[in-house]
Amino acid sequence: MADEAILRTRFSDPVDFTCSDGTAIPKGTVVTLTDPRTVAIASANNPVIGITARDKIASDGRTTVPVFIDGIFDMTDSGSGVTVATTVAAAGANEVKTAVAADVGIESMGIALETASADEIFQVLLKPGSNNNAYS
Numbered sequence: 001m002a003d004e005a006i007l008r009t010r011f012s013d014p015v016d017f018t019c020s021d022g023t024a025i026p027k028g029t030v031v032t033l034t035d036p037r038t039v040a041i042a043s044a045n046n047p048v049i050g051i052t053a054r055d056k057i058a059s060d061g062r063t064t065v066p067v068f069i070d071g072i073f074d075m076t077d078s079g080s081g082v083t084v085a086t087t088v089a090a091a092g093a094n095e096v097k098t099a100v101a102a103d104v105g106i107e108s109m110g111i112a113l114e115t116a117s118a119d120e121i122f123q124v125l126l127k128p129g130s131n132n133n134a135y136s
Contacts (some may be wrong), residue, residue, distance in 0.1 A: 003094040004028030005051045007068065008123060014053035014066035024058035025065055032095050033106065039067060042090045045102075048109035048128050068126065075124045077116040084115045085097075087126040087130050096124060105129055 005028045018038040019025060031039040032046035042048050044116035052075060053066040058099045078091035082098050091097035099108040106128040 004073040009072035011070045014068045016064045017067050019065045021063050022059050025052055025056040028054045044092050047106040048090050055119045072124050073124050074121050077120050081118050082112045082116045086112045088112055
């Protein structure tokens with residue numbers, strides 16, 4: 001998968017989440033949370049729980065995958081640009097965008113640590129649920 005997130009600063013150990021045995025999820029993939037405590041590859045407007053810490057190979061017999069729920073990652077802008085200190089959200093396959101009011105709860109996934117132009121790689125503080133402005 002293109003545009004994988006790259007871990008730059010680790011704050012804590014990854015947490016195991018359930019996943020489908022038949023699904024491949026590459027390391028560095030932004031994942032969404034479903035019930036019960038299950039992850040899948042995130043797309044735009046999905047609630048983001050974190051970023052996978054290792055590859056999950058399809059049909060390998062494993063039904064868990066470790067997920068970072070915090071840290072600093074190199075990520076790719078979706079094409080619209082992002083300003084430093086702005087809350088970001090999932091915009092598609094491993095790309096992020098500036099979060100808007102509709103990106104409430106864990107649809108907001110973190111904070112831009114630097115300004116990025118369209119399609120540029122920049123650093124993001126992974127912090128699901130960080131769009132506090134959406135609640136006012």
